[in-house]
Amino acid sequence: MSLETDKKSSFSQEVEKLFKTNPLEKNVNEKLFSEVKKFQQKIVGFNNKQKATSQLVEFVYSMPEQDLYSLFSYNDELIRSIAVRAYVDKNPLDLMIALKKLLKSKVEFVRHSAVMGLSYMNEEECLDSLVEASNDAIQSVKLAALSGIVDIANEYNSIIAKNTLNTFLNDKDKVIREFVKDELSIMF
DSSP: OOHHHHHHHHHHHHHHHHHSSOTTTTTOOHHHHHHHHHHHHHHHHOSOHHHHHHHHHHHHHTSOHHHHHHHTTOSOHHHHHHHHHHHHHHOOTTHHHHHHHHTTOSOHHHHHHHHHHHHHHTOGGGHHHHHHHTTOSSHHHHHHHHHHHHHHHHHHOOHHHHHHHHHGGGOSOHHHHHHHHHHHHHHO
16 A cells, blocks of 8 residues: 555545544534634624634634544534635545545534535536535535536536536425526526
């Protein structure tokens, strides 16, 4: 086994171990969450919100991958999206594999974070995983997946992506139907 393969399997094992149980209950790095909370409070109480937000982004981007995983379960979508973007930008060796595994999490925020990561990657290879996630029971996860599918349809002129979107025109959820209808009207 090569060093690169060892790194990949080690990384995947860490991700799996982190999210086997609910990270909000057992695996949360309380110190990390406390630091993020301080930044959030700074943004709310600070006159220059842009500067405080920029400091938060810099703080999150400076974190090691392990801490970024912890933030995938954070209850604030802005923080999760910054953490996911930082994680994707760090481009770990088996990024797509790790994100695909997170789609199976029982924790809604973790699944949503994984979908955001796959969407940020905007690669055709992510399409199957985004299609899978578009069937999630949670509306926010489903919408994030559909948004990623829209991006792939536009970027790669993917017939598969467009056909997938068409299947949601009759979804039982009105928000999903309207979202897809609006996006398809812009595409054609």
